[in-house]
Amino acid sequence: MSVLSKSRRSISDISALVRRNMLRYVRLPDVFALLLIQPLMVLLLFRYIMAGEARLPDYVEYLMPGVFAMAVINGSATIGIGVAEDLTNGTIDRLRTLPIGRSTFLAARGITDLAKNALIIPLVGALGVIVGFHMIGPASSIALAAMLLLALGWMFAWISMAIALYTGSVEATQGAALIIILVFSFASSGFVPVSTMPSWLQHIVNLNPVTHVDNTVRALTTTTQGPPTHDVLSSLLWIAAVLIIMLPLAITRYTRYGR
């Protein structure tokens, strides 16, 4: 079979599985709604209850990049739960006996994650606007911010899928997702400036890729000056490095699972 035919087959297989994954959100809308509720709660809590503590004049402008990041992390870090379910209920075994590529299932999950976050980001943005968020960055900057958030989500999706494949357990993946969401979202510059934290914590928070994504998205959406180069580079390097490690780890484990 030629490379072209193989590529066509792969695209067709992946699109069939992406359709299956997206239909789950359409047919079971509560699953999708739950992904929005957590960032919405955080947005409302921080916007109206914690705003005074932050001592920032335009706290909602500061807060929203953190909520965006949390929304995509929430959506992506839980994608492994679906993978673990598919592992335990035999769906993956069934797929692995079909004449499809070894990475088709994971690629479809990854693309589903991108599509899901592409829906979540504007919905969270709309919620932000309702509570007073103003995006003043140019459209191109806002598009770049959205793309960076998608890349951040993709990074966490592959971490989550690797956890699911190595633990083979829905409960373990769920527990790991919660830790990821809490640690990476809150130990970042998403909700309060890093300078307000204890110095020992600042070192940790500055290592968190979410901090750099938060800073970049904040600069892209709420200023017209463009983001700091350091944050852009750090964000991209972190995401690339994690993907370089996680993609082969997840695919290798998937291929050898149960053998």
Next chain:
Amino acid sequence: MSEIECRDLRKAYGDVRALDGVSFRAEAGKVLALLGSNGSGKTTTVRIMTTLTAPDSGAAQIDGKDVVREAAEVREVIGLTTQETVIDRFLTAHEYMNLVAQMRHMSRPRRTQEVTALLAEFDLDDVANARVGGYSGGMRRRLDIAASFLGRPKVLLLDEPSTGLDPDSRRRLWDAIRHRAENGATILLTTQYMEEADALADLVVVLAHGRVIATATPSELKDDTGSRVVELTFSDLDNLERAASTLATMGIQRSSGEAPEALSFQLPRSGAPLLAILQRLEADGATAPDVIVRRPTLDEAFLRLTRTVGDTPEGEQAEAESEVVL
């Protein structure tokens, strides 16, 4: 050339030997039934044949392709029904069948034609556009089996396919399996129902503790395992008790699973002939009005085989097959 062949397959999970030198082969168009108690190695064998698990040693081939080295080619020609029904409940039967058909790379016209035909064959055409979540267990099972038939695979691996099916659906499944075999498909079937293996299999392979303990046709297995089974029916329980006691003194063991007023035993190959046994019973005042002599059922043959090697079968009892009535 054999469509399914495995030679000296071995597989261990830690200290547990799941397979310990399993070999068998099936020619094109034949149904091979793999029988064994729970944990005897049936599912591990199916997992190896479907490329899901690699053997520690030995070799297995499907359609002449090695299941480890040529796994991608093997997946092109197999259809699998697993023990557990695997279907997304949020999809309709039509969507699920199309999803599997698409991943079997069937052309759109062929996909439409086969999906429609299979849904009708498995009596699911009326509910094809309803979500699977609303189906009964039997309907989901039928859909799962129908999906494994998509693309007309050369080799079908059916791991306990009739579990959860009602008697009518089971008979229809048997027809469907026979039809595929008649059209050249080779079928590896595992089942807990001996009646099913008896009805479908050209060849039976019995596994116990990961080893093949018998390979024969169902008929050979029934003939080879032991002699005839004698069933005595008594008009009252006193006679039955007397007969049981007499048989015990003759060293003849009663069979299990008999009716309350009946007593059955395997006629010993050596020892007292049937006539002598009946005369002894009559002398002891335990005359049985009805005496039936028949071949052992596959169930009885299976139980006898697996007990010989100390295995504990959990298969369901098959109906007795009367052959000779005295």
